Amino acid sequence: MKDMDIAEVSRRTGVPASTLRYYEEKGLIASVGRRGLRRLFDPAVLERLALIALGRAGGFALDEISAMLTPDGLPQMDRERLAAKADELDRTIQRLTAIREALRHAARCPAPRPMECPTFRRAVRLAGTGRFEVAPIGPFKAEAVSVTRRKRKTDDVSLA
Amino acid sequence: MKDMDIAEVSRRTGVPASTLRYYEEKGLIASVGRRGLRRLFDPAVLERLALIALGRAGGFALDEISAMLTPDGLPQMDRERLAAKADELDRTIQRLTAIREALRHAARCPAPRPMECPTFRRAVRLAGTGRFEVAPIGPFKAEAVSVTRRKRKTDDVSLA
């Protein structure tokens, strides 16, 4: 396969050209040259972008991702660090699992105030926000995994 | 317990005063009055803040959270919507689990390039980023949560 221009990379990965330029600027990907002004990319960039997407989906920052990616392969990062990342993710998963249970329970439980329900309280406790302590968790965003649902919202949300 | 001033709420929840004002401005919490200029909060605000923290920890936006919280209790939100949120979280968990596995495997696998390893590829596939399609997942941040160490191994809940 021959080198691709930015439009093709974009088409094949779904990543907008503007994002690809941004990634290049940040050093996450590299173009192999130019034809005139236009960037040329090696097909290998597709794989790299998949890895980047994986990291993003895992909630890692671009800087962290570039720290785990060598110029071409994956883990120049030592195994310890990778394992640490996995553990980090694991804790997140635990937390989210507890919250999911809290939500499910809240959807089902008849208690007038959720905090009066022991099951709910337990879930809250497990959620790791401490008893009533608020753990500074940082900006998550469990955004629509359903990619196609990002249509632009102006009309929706009739919030009470 | 008598009404608290902003400093006490802050102290007892760990939420900075600036954030409390911000939350009030956004309508997530309310003060019950003023003494001079100073806000007074009902102790119930602590519980509400715990719920808000729970939502934040679950990756929900403040707007979403306020949509699920009635002026005082929890779910004015219909059960369907709560269940939908739980499902959303569930998909996130699936994805993160796959990524965790990919990471763990990468830390262990001897393959020179991870994409050559079938196990890794499988994990990537499960991560839901499509084949090589990049799902725009949005800014996560699996930040250090380790506020309170979890002694109880949160055994529960079979995640696939």
Place this chain on the structure above:
DNA sequence: GCTTGACCTCAAGTCGACTTGAACTCGTAG
């Protein structure tokens, strides 16, 4: 040779969730 249109650069804008800073107001201790 000229137009076209995809691509380029660089600066600025956006979004969410807060934080920070300047200028001001009070209740209270001395």
Place this chain on the structure above:
DNA sequence: CTACGAGTTCAAGTCGACTTGAGGTCAAGC
């Protein structure tokens, strides 16, 4: 009665990950 310091307001700044817009370039088709 005055000073102090905790609280207040409002505007602006920050951070990460991009997007948008204005204005410029260039390979290719007519």
